[in-house]
Amino acid sequence: xxxxxxxxxxxxxxxVVVGHPSVLLAxxxxxxxxxxxxxxxHPVSGLDHVLAMIAVGLWGAQLGAPAVxxxxxxxxxxxxxxxxxxxxxxxxxxxxxxxxxxxxxLGLAVLREAKPRPWIAAAxxxxxxxxxxxxxxxxxxxxxxxxxxxxxxxxxxxxxxACGIALGLAHRWPMGQAALRAAGGVVAAAGCVxxxxxxxxxx
Amino acid sequence: MILAHLMHTGFGPFYDGLLHLFVTPDxxxxxxxxxxxxxxxxxxxxxxxxxxxxxxWLGSSVLGLSLQAAALPPVLAAGLTMIxxxxxxxxxxxxxxxxxxxxxxxxxxxxxxxGVELAGxxxxxxxxxxxxxSLFLIVAMLSGHVTSVRAEWARVATRVAGSWIxxxxxxxxxxxxxxx
Numbered sequence: 564x565x566x567x568x569x570x571x572x573x574x575x576x577x578x579v580v581v582g583h584p585s586v587l588l589a590x591x592x593x594x595x596x597x598x599x600x601x602x603x604x605h606p607v608s609g610l611d612h613v614l615a616m617i618a619v620g621l622w623g624a625q626l627g628a629p630a631v632x633x634x635x636x637x638x639x640x641x642x643x644x645x646x647x648x649x650x651x652x653x654x655x656x657x658x659x660x661x662x663x664x665x666x667x668x669l670g671l672a673v674l675r676e677a678k679p680r681p682w683i684a685a686a687x688x689x690x691x692x693x694x695x696x697x698x699x700x701x702x703x704x705x706x707x708x709x710x711x712x713x714x715x716x717x718x719x720x721x722x723x724x725a726c727g728i729a730l731g732l733a734h735r736w737p738m739g740q741a742a743l744r745a746a747g748g749v750v751a752a753a754g755c756v757x758x759x760x761x762x763x764x765x766x
Numbered sequence: 767m768i769l770a771h772l773m774h775t776g777f778g779p780f781y782d783g784l785l786h787l788f789v790t791p792d793x794x795x796x797x798x799x800x801x802x803x804x805x806x807x808x809x810x811x812x813x814x815x816x817x818x819x820x821x822x823w824l825g826s827s828v829l830g831l832s833l834q835a836a837a838l839p840p841v842l843a844a845g846l847t848m849i850x851x852x853x854x855x856x857x858x859x860x861x862x863x864x865x866x867x868x869x870x871x872x873x874x875x876x877x878x879x880x881g882v883e884l885a886g887x888x889x890x891x892x893x894x895x896x897x898x899x900s901l902f903l904i905v906a907m908l909s910g911h912v913t914s915v916r917a918e919w920a921r922v923a924t925r926v927a928g929s930w931i932x933x934x935x936x937x938x939x940x941x942x943x944x945x946x
Binding site: 632635636639640642643644646647648649650651709710711713714716717718721 | 929932
């Protein structure tokens, strides 16, 4: 961090801390803390979502630029689109199956180190993101703030991608490449379990 | 226990306004997104937003405060958040006029909402002045930093931030349509 940045950050923090008044006149709608905390925790509370998100990051790391940033940009945006569709009352068939298939497909992609063109990888990831957003993006607890929930949900999902990318840095070493492929296999196997449960529930 | 008066009454309306954006994410997010767009495009764009956004916001707030008309639907604010976030994520060349119009539109829209709500909450023009001042500070600092970014990873991180704001804007749109 350079001096100018440090100085400006210090001024901003000082402004917030020293000038913190008791009445801030926000558009207070209630349930802000509940909304933010639930939004942050929701993506990490379901193994299906966690594994798929991390697999997106792992696959992006294997593919390298531009996919390494294209996939984590595509997923949250399309996921939010899925959430918006759910909020507007648009129904999607076989959502749980779609989520389970996302873990299978993304796990297999990491296992095989598949290298499609970036736009194909983005389309695949985006297609699955619709299901994740539709299923999870609207599970707002009673009394919670929708906007803060959304912020928490998007930030937590993006952070899971970042974890996947960070783990994917191991791809530069031969041992790391093998470990990543093994991790992809684990995700795909877990996806098969999710798929079996989802199909069983649907039957 | 000191019991200073300030502890009970706050520091006054100007400071309430100064801190308003930091506790109101639906106002802050589109501002950050637009500032990222301006910063990614360069200093001319940053200067355009630096002056047009606070002036439009302040003028619209004062108008909303004095006219006390109905607030504009939150769907519009969600739409602007989506657009600004998507533009930051796309990082494509844009005419400076487009960015300026977006800044004025955002200022008019959210300023009006602030003004109408201030009238209901008993706030005054000093609050609006505080909001405009913090807008000027945020745009100046953030667009200045983004403009000076040279490392590729930092530019990518800026675009990722834009995409997150676009995603939040999409969900905001859904929530506002649902009336939550």
